[in-house]
Amino acid sequence: MPEWVEIVLRGLLFLVVLFAITKLLGKKQLSQLSFFEYVTGITIGSIGAEVVTGLERNIMHGxxxxxxxxxxxxxxxxISLKSKKFRDLMEGKGVVFIKNGKIMEENLKKERYTTDELLELLRKKDVFQVADVEFAVLEATGDLSVLLKKENQPLTAKDLGVKVAPIKEPQTVIMxxxxxxEPLSTVNLSRGWLKTELDKLGVAIENVFLGQVDSSGQLTVDLFDDKLEVPPPQEKPLLLAAMKKCQADLELFSFSTEAKEAKEMYAKNSEKLQKTIDQVTTILKG
Structure with a gap:
Protein backbone atom coordinates (compact mmCIF):
# COMPACT_ATOMS: atom_id res chain seq x y z
CA MET A 1 0.00 0.00 0.00
CA PRO A 2 1.46 3.45 -0.92
CA GLU A 3 2.43 5.62 2.04
CA TRP A 4 0.13 8.47 1.06
CA VAL A 5 -2.86 6.12 1.00
CA GLU A 6 -1.99 4.79 4.46
CA ILE A 7 -1.67 8.35 5.79
CA VAL A 8 -5.12 9.21 4.38
CA LEU A 9 -6.67 6.09 5.91
CA ARG A 10 -4.97 6.69 9.27
CA GLY A 11 -6.10 10.31 9.20
CA LEU A 12 -9.71 9.33 8.56
CA LEU A 13 -9.59 6.69 11.31
CA PHE A 14 -8.14 9.06 13.90
CA LEU A 15 -10.57 11.80 12.89
CA VAL A 16 -13.44 9.44 13.73
CA VAL A 17 -11.75 8.36 16.99
CA LEU A 18 -11.04 11.95 18.07
CA PHE A 19 -14.59 13.00 17.22
CA ALA A 20 -16.00 10.16 19.33
CA ILE A 21 -13.69 11.03 22.24
CA THR A 22 -14.60 14.73 22.08
CA LYS A 23 -18.31 13.89 22.09
CA LEU A 24 -17.72 11.63 25.09
CA LEU A 25 -15.88 14.31 27.05
CA GLY A 26 -18.67 16.81 26.37
CA LYS A 27 -19.02 20.41 25.18
CA LYS A 28 -16.84 21.73 27.98
CA GLN A 29 -13.82 20.61 25.98
CA LEU A 30 -14.80 23.18 23.35
CA SER A 31 -15.05 26.20 25.64
CA GLN A 32 -14.38 26.33 29.36
CA LEU A 33 -11.22 24.26 29.75
CA SER A 34 -9.43 23.82 33.05
CA PHE A 35 -5.63 23.74 33.03
CA PHE A 36 -5.75 19.95 33.27
CA GLU A 37 -8.18 19.63 30.35
CA TYR A 38 -6.13 22.10 28.29
CA VAL A 39 -2.95 20.03 28.71
CA THR A 40 -4.82 16.80 28.00
CA GLY A 41 -6.36 18.23 24.84
CA ILE A 42 -2.96 19.27 23.49
CA THR A 43 -1.52 15.83 24.28
CA ILE A 44 -4.39 14.01 22.56
CA GLY A 45 -3.91 16.12 19.44
CA SER A 46 -0.17 15.48 19.46
CA ILE A 47 -0.66 11.71 19.78
CA GLY A 48 -3.11 11.72 16.88
CA ALA A 49 -0.82 13.73 14.61
CA GLU A 50 2.22 11.57 15.49
CA VAL A 51 0.50 8.25 14.76
CA VAL A 52 -1.13 9.50 11.54
CA THR A 53 2.16 10.66 9.99
CA GLY A 54 4.50 8.18 11.70
CA LEU A 55 3.96 5.14 9.49
CA GLU A 56 6.46 3.03 11.41
CA ARG A 57 4.38 3.34 14.60
CA ASN A 58 1.72 0.84 15.63
CA ILE A 59 -1.72 2.32 15.06
CA MET A 60 -3.26 0.39 17.96
CA HIS A 61 -0.69 1.86 20.33
CA GLY A 62 -1.80 5.32 19.25
CA ILE A 79 -14.91 12.70 40.68
CA SER A 80 -15.32 16.50 40.43
CA LEU A 81 -19.10 16.11 40.38
CA LYS A 82 -18.97 14.45 43.80
CA SER A 83 -16.08 16.25 45.50
CA LYS A 84 -15.81 20.04 45.73
CA LYS A 85 -12.25 19.88 47.08
CA PHE A 86 -11.16 17.81 44.11
CA ARG A 87 -13.07 20.14 41.76
CA ASP A 88 -11.35 23.20 43.24
CA LEU A 89 -7.98 21.47 42.87
CA MET A 90 -8.54 20.49 39.23
CA GLU A 91 -10.52 23.47 37.94
CA GLY A 92 -9.50 26.22 40.32
CA LYS A 93 -11.65 28.84 42.06
CA GLY A 94 -12.77 32.34 41.27
CA VAL A 95 -10.59 35.20 42.54
CA VAL A 96 -12.03 38.56 43.59
CA PHE A 97 -10.41 41.42 41.67
CA ILE A 98 -12.73 44.28 42.69
CA LYS A 99 -14.83 44.66 45.84
CA ASN A 100 -16.98 47.67 46.67
CA GLY A 101 -15.31 49.63 43.88
CA LYS A 102 -11.80 48.91 45.18
CA ILE A 103 -9.17 46.85 43.36
CA MET A 104 -7.72 43.90 45.30
CA GLU A 105 -4.07 44.46 44.37
CA GLU A 106 -2.78 41.35 46.13
CA ASN A 107 -5.16 39.14 44.17
CA LEU A 108 -4.04 40.79 40.95
CA LYS A 109 -0.41 40.01 41.74
CA LYS A 110 -1.26 36.45 42.75
CA GLU A 111 -2.89 35.81 39.36
CA ARG A 112 -0.16 37.81 37.55
CA TYR A 113 -2.56 40.34 36.06
CA THR A 114 -1.57 43.95 35.44
CA THR A 115 -3.85 46.92 35.96
CA ASP A 116 -3.98 47.43 32.19
CA GLU A 117 -5.16 43.85 31.69
CA LEU A 118 -7.87 44.29 34.34
CA LEU A 119 -9.08 47.49 32.67
CA GLU A 120 -9.14 45.68 29.32
CA LEU A 121 -11.31 42.92 30.78
CA LEU A 122 -13.65 45.55 32.23
CA ARG A 123 -13.92 47.35 28.89
CA LYS A 124 -14.95 44.07 27.27
CA LYS A 125 -17.87 44.12 29.71
CA ASP A 126 -18.66 47.74 28.69
CA VAL A 127 -17.36 49.05 32.03
CA PHE A 128 -14.93 51.98 31.86
CA GLN A 129 -14.72 53.09 35.49
CA VAL A 130 -13.64 50.86 38.38
CA ALA A 131 -15.67 52.90 40.87
CA ASP A 132 -18.86 51.78 39.10
CA VAL A 133 -18.18 48.13 39.98
CA GLU A 134 -19.59 46.52 43.10
CA PHE A 135 -17.96 43.14 42.58
CA ALA A 136 -15.68 41.60 39.92
CA VAL A 137 -14.44 38.01 39.97
CA LEU A 138 -11.91 36.31 37.72
CA GLU A 139 -13.48 32.91 37.08
CA ALA A 140 -11.48 29.70 36.84
CA THR A 141 -12.01 29.78 33.06
CA GLY A 142 -10.28 33.18 32.76
CA ASP A 143 -13.51 35.17 32.23
CA LEU A 144 -14.24 38.23 34.35
CA SER A 145 -17.70 38.39 35.92
CA VAL A 146 -18.78 41.93 36.79
CA LEU A 147 -21.59 43.18 39.02
CA LEU A 148 -22.24 46.91 38.76
CA LYS A 149 -23.31 48.99 41.72
CA LYS A 150 -27.07 49.28 42.02
CA GLU A 151 -27.16 52.91 40.90
CA ASN A 152 -25.17 52.04 37.77
CA GLN A 153 -27.30 49.09 36.68
CA PRO A 154 -29.78 49.66 33.85
CA LEU A 155 -33.41 50.06 34.85
CA THR A 156 -35.64 47.03 34.38
CA ALA A 157 -39.39 46.63 34.12
CA LYS A 158 -39.33 45.25 37.68
CA ASP A 159 -37.63 48.43 38.96
CA LEU A 160 -40.38 50.51 37.35
CA GLY A 161 -43.13 48.25 38.67
CA VAL A 162 -44.25 47.40 35.15
CA LYS A 163 -45.52 43.92 34.41
CA VAL A 164 -44.42 42.55 31.05
CA ALA A 165 -45.40 39.39 29.25
CA PRO A 166 -42.85 36.56 29.23
CA ILE A 167 -40.67 36.45 26.12
CA LYS A 168 -40.31 33.22 24.22
CA GLU A 169 -37.49 32.43 21.84
CA PRO A 170 -38.04 33.70 18.28
CA GLN A 171 -38.81 31.09 15.67
CA THR A 172 -37.01 31.07 12.32
CA VAL A 173 -39.78 30.48 9.78
CA ILE A 174 -37.88 31.33 6.56
CA MET A 175 -34.32 30.37 5.76
CA GLU A 182 -42.13 23.07 11.89
CA PRO A 183 -41.15 26.40 13.56
CA LEU A 184 -44.20 27.99 11.95
CA SER A 185 -46.52 25.43 13.54
CA THR A 186 -44.71 25.83 16.87
CA VAL A 187 -46.11 29.38 17.15
CA ASN A 188 -49.51 28.23 15.81
CA LEU A 189 -49.19 30.09 12.52
CA SER A 190 -49.77 29.01 8.93
CA ARG A 191 -48.26 29.59 5.51
CA GLY A 192 -51.30 31.71 4.69
CA TRP A 193 -50.53 34.05 7.60
CA LEU A 194 -46.89 34.21 6.52
CA LYS A 195 -47.82 35.11 2.95
CA THR A 196 -50.19 37.83 4.19
CA GLU A 197 -47.45 39.36 6.38
CA LEU A 198 -44.95 39.27 3.50
CA ASP A 199 -47.49 40.92 1.20
CA LYS A 200 -47.84 43.74 3.75
CA LEU A 201 -44.09 44.23 3.54
CA GLY A 202 -44.09 43.93 -0.24
CA VAL A 203 -41.60 41.05 -0.15
CA ALA A 204 -41.62 37.68 -1.93
CA ILE A 205 -40.62 34.55 0.01
CA GLU A 206 -37.83 33.66 -2.44
CA ASN A 207 -36.17 37.05 -1.75
CA VAL A 208 -36.01 36.46 2.03
CA PHE A 209 -32.69 35.24 3.41
CA LEU A 210 -33.98 34.96 6.98
CA GLY A 211 -37.42 35.43 8.51
CA GLN A 212 -38.20 35.24 12.24
CA VAL A 213 -41.35 35.52 14.34
CA ASP A 214 -41.00 36.89 17.89
CA SER A 215 -43.08 35.98 20.94
CA SER A 216 -45.68 38.64 20.12
CA GLY A 217 -46.21 37.28 16.60
CA GLN A 218 -44.19 40.01 14.86
CA LEU A 219 -42.45 38.98 11.63
CA THR A 220 -39.03 40.43 10.81
CA VAL A 221 -37.13 39.63 7.61
CA ASP A 222 -33.63 39.97 6.22
CA LEU A 223 -33.35 40.03 2.41
CA PHE A 224 -30.71 38.58 0.12
CA ASP A 225 -30.26 42.03 -1.41
CA ASP A 226 -28.84 44.22 1.37
CA LYS A 227 -29.50 47.36 -0.67
CA LEU A 228 -33.26 46.92 -0.35
CA GLU A 229 -34.94 48.49 2.67
CA VAL A 230 -37.83 46.65 4.32
CA PRO A 231 -40.45 49.00 5.80
CA PRO A 232 -40.93 48.51 9.56
CA PRO A 233 -44.16 46.75 10.63
CA GLN A 234 -46.97 49.19 11.40
CA GLU A 235 -49.47 47.00 13.30
CA LYS A 236 -48.17 47.82 16.78
CA PRO A 237 -47.87 51.62 16.30
CA LEU A 238 -51.32 51.70 14.69
CA LEU A 239 -52.81 49.71 17.58
CA LEU A 240 -51.25 52.09 20.09
CA ALA A 241 -52.57 55.09 18.20
CA ALA A 242 -56.08 53.56 18.08
CA MET A 243 -56.03 52.91 21.84
CA LYS A 244 -54.95 56.50 22.55
CA LYS A 245 -57.73 57.83 20.30
CA CYS A 246 -60.32 55.70 22.12
CA GLN A 247 -59.08 56.94 25.48
CA ALA A 248 -59.24 60.55 24.29
CA ASP A 249 -62.76 60.01 22.94
CA LEU A 250 -63.95 58.54 26.26
CA GLU A 251 -62.47 61.49 28.12
CA LEU A 252 -64.15 63.91 25.70
CA PHE A 253 -67.52 62.15 26.11
CA SER A 254 -67.14 62.43 29.88
CA PHE A 255 -66.68 66.20 29.65
CA SER A 256 -69.39 66.77 27.07
CA THR A 257 -72.29 64.84 28.65
CA GLU A 258 -74.53 66.26 31.34
CA ALA A 259 -75.81 62.87 32.56
CA LYS A 260 -74.10 61.98 35.84
CA GLU A 261 -74.11 58.19 35.30
CA ALA A 262 -72.80 58.49 31.75
CA LYS A 263 -70.10 60.96 32.85
CA GLU A 264 -68.91 58.56 35.58
CA MET A 265 -68.98 55.59 33.18
CA TYR A 266 -66.95 57.41 30.50
CA ALA A 267 -64.44 58.72 33.08
CA LYS A 268 -64.02 55.29 34.70
CA ASN A 269 -63.43 53.52 31.39
CA SER A 270 -61.08 56.28 30.24
CA GLU A 271 -58.94 55.71 33.35
CA LYS A 272 -58.93 51.93 32.80
CA LEU A 273 -57.90 52.33 29.19
CA GLN A 274 -55.16 54.80 30.15
CA LYS A 275 -53.71 52.27 32.64
CA THR A 276 -53.72 49.63 29.91
CA ILE A 277 -51.98 52.02 27.52
CA ASP A 278 -49.30 52.73 30.13
CA GLN A 279 -48.66 49.01 30.52
CA VAL A 280 -48.39 48.18 26.82
CA THR A 281 -46.77 51.35 25.45
CA THR A 282 -43.22 49.95 25.73
CA ILE A 283 -44.23 46.73 23.94
CA LEU A 284 -46.17 48.45 21.16
CA LYS A 285 -43.47 51.05 20.57
CA GLY A 286 -40.88 48.23 20.28
Missing part, protein backbone atom coordinates in the same frame (compact mmCIF):
# COMPACT_ATOMS: atom_id res chain seq x y z
CA UNK A 63 -5.48 4.53 19.83
CA UNK A 64 -4.61 3.08 23.26
CA UNK A 65 -2.74 6.31 24.13
CA UNK A 66 -5.75 8.39 23.08
CA UNK A 67 -8.08 6.27 25.20
CA UNK A 68 -5.81 6.65 28.24
CA UNK A 69 -5.50 10.43 27.93
CA UNK A 70 -9.22 10.77 27.24
CA UNK A 71 -10.16 8.48 30.12
CA UNK A 72 -8.20 10.51 32.70
CA UNK A 73 -10.18 13.80 32.30
CA UNK A 74 -13.41 11.81 32.01
CA UNK A 75 -12.67 10.10 35.34
CA UNK A 76 -11.56 13.41 36.85
CA UNK A 77 -14.83 14.97 35.74
CA UNK A 78 -16.84 12.23 37.43
CA UNK A 176 -32.57 30.81 2.41
CA UNK A 177 -35.86 31.64 0.71
CA UNK A 178 -37.64 28.49 1.95
CA UNK A 179 -40.48 28.24 4.47
CA UNK A 180 -39.82 26.09 7.55
CA UNK A 181 -43.13 24.51 8.51
Missing amino acids: ILGLVVFAGIPFLAGM DGKVLD
Whole structure:
Protein backbone atom coordinates (compact mmCIF):
# COMPACT_ATOMS: atom_id res chain seq x y z
CA MET A 1 0.00 0.00 0.00
CA PRO A 2 1.46 3.45 -0.92
CA GLU A 3 2.43 5.62 2.04
CA TRP A 4 0.13 8.47 1.06
CA VAL A 5 -2.86 6.12 1.00
CA GLU A 6 -1.99 4.79 4.46
CA ILE A 7 -1.67 8.35 5.79
CA VAL A 8 -5.12 9.21 4.38
CA LEU A 9 -6.67 6.09 5.91
CA ARG A 10 -4.97 6.69 9.27
CA GLY A 11 -6.10 10.31 9.20
CA LEU A 12 -9.71 9.33 8.56
CA LEU A 13 -9.59 6.69 11.31
CA PHE A 14 -8.14 9.06 13.90
CA LEU A 15 -10.57 11.80 12.89
CA VAL A 16 -13.44 9.44 13.73
CA VAL A 17 -11.75 8.36 16.99
CA LEU A 18 -11.04 11.95 18.07
CA PHE A 19 -14.59 13.00 17.22
CA ALA A 20 -16.00 10.16 19.33
CA ILE A 21 -13.69 11.03 22.24
CA THR A 22 -14.60 14.73 22.08
CA LYS A 23 -18.31 13.89 22.09
CA LEU A 24 -17.72 11.63 25.09
CA LEU A 25 -15.88 14.31 27.05
CA GLY A 26 -18.67 16.81 26.37
CA LYS A 27 -19.02 20.41 25.18
CA LYS A 28 -16.84 21.73 27.98
CA GLN A 29 -13.82 20.61 25.98
CA LEU A 30 -14.80 23.18 23.35
CA SER A 31 -15.05 26.20 25.64
CA GLN A 32 -14.38 26.33 29.36
CA LEU A 33 -11.22 24.26 29.75
CA SER A 34 -9.43 23.82 33.05
CA PHE A 35 -5.63 23.74 33.03
CA PHE A 36 -5.75 19.95 33.27
CA GLU A 37 -8.18 19.63 30.35
CA TYR A 38 -6.13 22.10 28.29
CA VAL A 39 -2.95 20.03 28.71
CA THR A 40 -4.82 16.80 28.00
CA GLY A 41 -6.36 18.23 24.84
CA ILE A 42 -2.96 19.27 23.49
CA THR A 43 -1.52 15.83 24.28
CA ILE A 44 -4.39 14.01 22.56
CA GLY A 45 -3.91 16.12 19.44
CA SER A 46 -0.17 15.48 19.46
CA ILE A 47 -0.66 11.71 19.78
CA GLY A 48 -3.11 11.72 16.88
CA ALA A 49 -0.82 13.73 14.61
CA GLU A 50 2.22 11.57 15.49
CA VAL A 51 0.50 8.25 14.76
CA VAL A 52 -1.13 9.50 11.54
CA THR A 53 2.16 10.66 9.99
CA GLY A 54 4.50 8.18 11.70
CA LEU A 55 3.96 5.14 9.49
CA GLU A 56 6.46 3.03 11.41
CA ARG A 57 4.38 3.34 14.60
CA ASN A 58 1.72 0.84 15.63
CA ILE A 59 -1.72 2.32 15.06
CA MET A 60 -3.26 0.39 17.96
CA HIS A 61 -0.69 1.86 20.33
CA GLY A 62 -1.80 5.32 19.25
CA ILE A 63 -5.48 4.53 19.83
CA LEU A 64 -4.61 3.08 23.26
CA GLY A 65 -2.74 6.31 24.13
CA LEU A 66 -5.75 8.39 23.08
CA VAL A 67 -8.08 6.27 25.20
CA VAL A 68 -5.81 6.65 28.24
CA PHE A 69 -5.50 10.43 27.93
CA ALA A 70 -9.22 10.77 27.24
CA GLY A 71 -10.16 8.48 30.12
CA ILE A 72 -8.20 10.51 32.70
CA PRO A 73 -10.18 13.80 32.30
CA PHE A 74 -13.41 11.81 32.01
CA LEU A 75 -12.67 10.10 35.34
CA ALA A 76 -11.56 13.41 36.85
CA GLY A 77 -14.83 14.97 35.74
CA MET A 78 -16.84 12.23 37.43
CA ILE A 79 -14.91 12.70 40.68
CA SER A 80 -15.32 16.50 40.43
CA LEU A 81 -19.10 16.11 40.38
CA LYS A 82 -18.97 14.45 43.80
CA SER A 83 -16.08 16.25 45.50
CA LYS A 84 -15.81 20.04 45.73
CA LYS A 85 -12.25 19.88 47.08
CA PHE A 86 -11.16 17.81 44.11
CA ARG A 87 -13.07 20.14 41.76
CA ASP A 88 -11.35 23.20 43.24
CA LEU A 89 -7.98 21.47 42.87
CA MET A 90 -8.54 20.49 39.23
CA GLU A 91 -10.52 23.47 37.94
CA GLY A 92 -9.50 26.22 40.32
CA LYS A 93 -11.65 28.84 42.06
CA GLY A 94 -12.77 32.34 41.27
CA VAL A 95 -10.59 35.20 42.54
CA VAL A 96 -12.03 38.56 43.59
CA PHE A 97 -10.41 41.42 41.67
CA ILE A 98 -12.73 44.28 42.69
CA LYS A 99 -14.83 44.66 45.84
CA ASN A 100 -16.98 47.67 46.67
CA GLY A 101 -15.31 49.63 43.88
CA LYS A 102 -11.80 48.91 45.18
CA ILE A 103 -9.17 46.85 43.36
CA MET A 104 -7.72 43.90 45.30
CA GLU A 105 -4.07 44.46 44.37
CA GLU A 106 -2.78 41.35 46.13
CA ASN A 107 -5.16 39.14 44.17
CA LEU A 108 -4.04 40.79 40.95
CA LYS A 109 -0.41 40.01 41.74
CA LYS A 110 -1.26 36.45 42.75
CA GLU A 111 -2.89 35.81 39.36
CA ARG A 112 -0.16 37.81 37.55
CA TYR A 113 -2.56 40.34 36.06
CA THR A 114 -1.57 43.95 35.44
CA THR A 115 -3.85 46.92 35.96
CA ASP A 116 -3.98 47.43 32.19
CA GLU A 117 -5.16 43.85 31.69
CA LEU A 118 -7.87 44.29 34.34
CA LEU A 119 -9.08 47.49 32.67
CA GLU A 120 -9.14 45.68 29.32
CA LEU A 121 -11.31 42.92 30.78
CA LEU A 122 -13.65 45.55 32.23
CA ARG A 123 -13.92 47.35 28.89
CA LYS A 124 -14.95 44.07 27.27
CA LYS A 125 -17.87 44.12 29.71
CA ASP A 126 -18.66 47.74 28.69
CA VAL A 127 -17.36 49.05 32.03
CA PHE A 128 -14.93 51.98 31.86
CA GLN A 129 -14.72 53.09 35.49
CA VAL A 130 -13.64 50.86 38.38
CA ALA A 131 -15.67 52.90 40.87
CA ASP A 132 -18.86 51.78 39.10
CA VAL A 133 -18.18 48.13 39.98
CA GLU A 134 -19.59 46.52 43.10
CA PHE A 135 -17.96 43.14 42.58
CA ALA A 136 -15.68 41.60 39.92
CA VAL A 137 -14.44 38.01 39.97
CA LEU A 138 -11.91 36.31 37.72
CA GLU A 139 -13.48 32.91 37.08
CA ALA A 140 -11.48 29.70 36.84
CA THR A 141 -12.01 29.78 33.06
CA GLY A 142 -10.28 33.18 32.76
CA ASP A 143 -13.51 35.17 32.23
CA LEU A 144 -14.24 38.23 34.35
CA SER A 145 -17.70 38.39 35.92
CA VAL A 146 -18.78 41.93 36.79
CA LEU A 147 -21.59 43.18 39.02
CA LEU A 148 -22.24 46.91 38.76
CA LYS A 149 -23.31 48.99 41.72
CA LYS A 150 -27.07 49.28 42.02
CA GLU A 151 -27.16 52.91 40.90
CA ASN A 152 -25.17 52.04 37.77
CA GLN A 153 -27.30 49.09 36.68
CA PRO A 154 -29.78 49.66 33.85
CA LEU A 155 -33.41 50.06 34.85
CA THR A 156 -35.64 47.03 34.38
CA ALA A 157 -39.39 46.63 34.12
CA LYS A 158 -39.33 45.25 37.68
CA ASP A 159 -37.63 48.43 38.96
CA LEU A 160 -40.38 50.51 37.35
CA GLY A 161 -43.13 48.25 38.67
CA VAL A 162 -44.25 47.40 35.15
CA LYS A 163 -45.52 43.92 34.41
CA VAL A 164 -44.42 42.55 31.05
CA ALA A 165 -45.40 39.39 29.25
CA PRO A 166 -42.85 36.56 29.23
CA ILE A 167 -40.67 36.45 26.12
CA LYS A 168 -40.31 33.22 24.22
CA GLU A 169 -37.49 32.43 21.84
CA PRO A 170 -38.04 33.70 18.28
CA GLN A 171 -38.81 31.09 15.67
CA THR A 172 -37.01 31.07 12.32
CA VAL A 173 -39.78 30.48 9.78
CA ILE A 174 -37.88 31.33 6.56
CA MET A 175 -34.32 30.37 5.76
CA ASP A 176 -32.57 30.81 2.41
CA GLY A 177 -35.86 31.64 0.71
CA LYS A 178 -37.64 28.49 1.95
CA VAL A 179 -40.48 28.24 4.47
CA LEU A 180 -39.82 26.09 7.55
CA ASP A 181 -43.13 24.51 8.51
CA GLU A 182 -42.13 23.07 11.89
CA PRO A 183 -41.15 26.40 13.56
CA LEU A 184 -44.20 27.99 11.95
CA SER A 185 -46.52 25.43 13.54
CA THR A 186 -44.71 25.83 16.87
CA VAL A 187 -46.11 29.38 17.15
CA ASN A 188 -49.51 28.23 15.81
CA LEU A 189 -49.19 30.09 12.52
CA SER A 190 -49.77 29.01 8.93
CA ARG A 191 -48.26 29.59 5.51
CA GLY A 192 -51.30 31.71 4.69
CA TRP A 193 -50.53 34.05 7.60
CA LEU A 194 -46.89 34.21 6.52
CA LYS A 195 -47.82 35.11 2.95
CA THR A 196 -50.19 37.83 4.19
CA GLU A 197 -47.45 39.36 6.38
CA LEU A 198 -44.95 39.27 3.50
CA ASP A 199 -47.49 40.92 1.20
CA LYS A 200 -47.84 43.74 3.75
CA LEU A 201 -44.09 44.23 3.54
CA GLY A 202 -44.09 43.93 -0.24
CA VAL A 203 -41.60 41.05 -0.15
CA ALA A 204 -41.62 37.68 -1.93
CA ILE A 205 -40.62 34.55 0.01
CA GLU A 206 -37.83 33.66 -2.44
CA ASN A 207 -36.17 37.05 -1.75
CA VAL A 208 -36.01 36.46 2.03
CA PHE A 209 -32.69 35.24 3.41
CA LEU A 210 -33.98 34.96 6.98
CA GLY A 211 -37.42 35.43 8.51
CA GLN A 212 -38.20 35.24 12.24
CA VAL A 213 -41.35 35.52 14.34
CA ASP A 214 -41.00 36.89 17.89
CA SER A 215 -43.08 35.98 20.94
CA SER A 216 -45.68 38.64 20.12
CA GLY A 217 -46.21 37.28 16.60
CA GLN A 218 -44.19 40.01 14.86
CA LEU A 219 -42.45 38.98 11.63
CA THR A 220 -39.03 40.43 10.81
CA VAL A 221 -37.13 39.63 7.61
CA ASP A 222 -33.63 39.97 6.22
CA LEU A 223 -33.35 40.03 2.41
CA PHE A 224 -30.71 38.58 0.12
CA ASP A 225 -30.26 42.03 -1.41
CA ASP A 226 -28.84 44.22 1.37
CA LYS A 227 -29.50 47.36 -0.67
CA LEU A 228 -33.26 46.92 -0.35
CA GLU A 229 -34.94 48.49 2.67
CA VAL A 230 -37.83 46.65 4.32
CA PRO A 231 -40.45 49.00 5.80
CA PRO A 232 -40.93 48.51 9.56
CA PRO A 233 -44.16 46.75 10.63
CA GLN A 234 -46.97 49.19 11.40
CA GLU A 235 -49.47 47.00 13.30
CA LYS A 236 -48.17 47.82 16.78
CA PRO A 237 -47.87 51.62 16.30
CA LEU A 238 -51.32 51.70 14.69
CA LEU A 239 -52.81 49.71 17.58
CA LEU A 240 -51.25 52.09 20.09
CA ALA A 241 -52.57 55.09 18.20
CA ALA A 242 -56.08 53.56 18.08
CA MET A 243 -56.03 52.91 21.84
CA LYS A 244 -54.95 56.50 22.55
CA LYS A 245 -57.73 57.83 20.30
CA CYS A 246 -60.32 55.70 22.12
CA GLN A 247 -59.08 56.94 25.48
CA ALA A 248 -59.24 60.55 24.29
CA ASP A 249 -62.76 60.01 22.94
CA LEU A 250 -63.95 58.54 26.26
CA GLU A 251 -62.47 61.49 28.12
CA LEU A 252 -64.15 63.91 25.70
CA PHE A 253 -67.52 62.15 26.11
CA SER A 254 -67.14 62.43 29.88
CA PHE A 255 -66.68 66.20 29.65
CA SER A 256 -69.39 66.77 27.07
CA THR A 257 -72.29 64.84 28.65
CA GLU A 258 -74.53 66.26 31.34
CA ALA A 259 -75.81 62.87 32.56
CA LYS A 260 -74.10 61.98 35.84
CA GLU A 261 -74.11 58.19 35.30
CA ALA A 262 -72.80 58.49 31.75
CA LYS A 263 -70.10 60.96 32.85
CA GLU A 264 -68.91 58.56 35.58
CA MET A 265 -68.98 55.59 33.18
CA TYR A 266 -66.95 57.41 30.50
CA ALA A 267 -64.44 58.72 33.08
CA LYS A 268 -64.02 55.29 34.70
CA ASN A 269 -63.43 53.52 31.39
CA SER A 270 -61.08 56.28 30.24
CA GLU A 271 -58.94 55.71 33.35
CA LYS A 272 -58.93 51.93 32.80
CA LEU A 273 -57.90 52.33 29.19
CA GLN A 274 -55.16 54.80 30.15
CA LYS A 275 -53.71 52.27 32.64
CA THR A 276 -53.72 49.63 29.91
CA ILE A 277 -51.98 52.02 27.52
CA ASP A 278 -49.30 52.73 30.13
CA GLN A 279 -48.66 49.01 30.52
CA VAL A 280 -48.39 48.18 26.82
CA THR A 281 -46.77 51.35 25.45
CA THR A 282 -43.22 49.95 25.73
CA ILE A 283 -44.23 46.73 23.94
CA LEU A 284 -46.17 48.45 21.16
CA LYS A 285 -43.47 51.05 20.57
CA GLY A 286 -40.88 48.23 20.28
